[in-house]
Amino acid sequence: MEALLRPIYQERASDPDTLGIIWVEKREEVSPITDTFDSILFILTKNEEQPIFTKHYTFHNQKAALHIISEKQLRKWLLLGTNPKLVDWLLNGRVVFDRNEFVEEMRRELDDFPINGRKIRMGIEFAKLTRRYLEGKLFFEQLNYLDAYNQIVDSLHHLARLAVFENGMHPEVMVWKQVKQLDPSIYKLYDELVSSEESLEKRLELLFLASEFLIHSRTKDGAHHILEVLATKDHWTIQEIHEQEELKNYSVDLEVFIEFLIEKGFIMIEKKATKSTDIMHRYYKVEPK
Incomplete structure (x- = not known):
């Protein structure tokens, strides 16, 4: 298959906008890393007018996918963690073209995982975790056990990804395989939820109790990024927070x-008068350290 696609990536390599080309082959019979394709041709480009471009090819009983991704789009996905297979492609794919060592530099960045990037990723993941956990708890209290189960499974996935970040690594597609090695206690919670023979109500009750402790113990680290940003001003309106460049994520x-974070005492509310005597503006603040 590579021999057949070589003219395609050679043509792309001659384009001055092309930064790097990576060849990825499936490692299992059905591979989530390659979206079930036999081969992936992953091309990184400077072109921001078309941040994502995809083509599919077939030859006899084999199939290949071509993905052309702009550097800006790639960095956004890596920051938000919304496309974890890209980490595998970047780290484990075979580089067939690398302009000015762009791919090599990206690999160094992923390996180093700078502390600021890690704080942002942990903050975003922790925010997702708190939403799923709180919604799941509400469903549980309403006796909607299936909906609660769905939310607690999602919250455990976010907890698992947090554990990977805490170890200075990037979550992979098969994140539970990572977590089994990195944090067996979280893996055990997940295993008990999906494998236990206890009633669903009992499983959920135990999981919410255990999750409460795990979330509480991670709140300071999970909130570090947002608190750091909010501490740069005396107070914020909610609109200002939404518009802050890093917090948009x-x-x-x-x-x-x-x-x-207000409930946990990390963020304080400051009230300011409006034209009405009964309604107050609500501002948010963090005491600088």
Whole structure:
């Protein structure tokens, strides 16, 4: 298959916008890393007008996918963690073209995982975790056990990814394989939830109790990034928080996360008068360290 696609990537290599080309082959019969394709041709480019471009090829009983991704889009996905297989492609794929060592530099960045990037990733993941946990707890209290189960499974996935970040690594597609080695206690919780013969109600009750402790023990680290940003000003409106460049990445989880941190005493509310005598403006602040 590579011999057939070589003219395609050679043509792309001659384009001055092309930064690097990586060849990825499936490692299992059905491979989530390659989206079930036999081969992936992963091309990184400077072109931001078309951040994502995909083509599929077939030859006899084999199939290949071509993905052309802009550097800006790649960095966004890596920051938000919304496309974990890219980490595998970058680290384990075979580099067939590398302009000015761009791919090599990206690999160094992934290996080093700078502390600021890690803080942002942990903050975003922790915000997702708190939303799923709080929604799951509400469903549980309403006796909606299946909905609660769905939310607690999601929250455990976010907890697992946090454990990977804490070890200075990037979560992979098969994150539970990583977590089994890195943090067996979280893996055991997940295993008990999905494998226990206890009633669903009992499993959920035990999981919420255990999760409460695990979330509480990680709140300071998980909130480090957002608190650091909020400490740069005396006070913020919610609109200002939404518009802050780094905090935009928290997306729909931002307001729930802020309310969670208010409840835990990390963020304070400051009230200011409006034209009405009964309604007050609500501002948010963090005491500088």
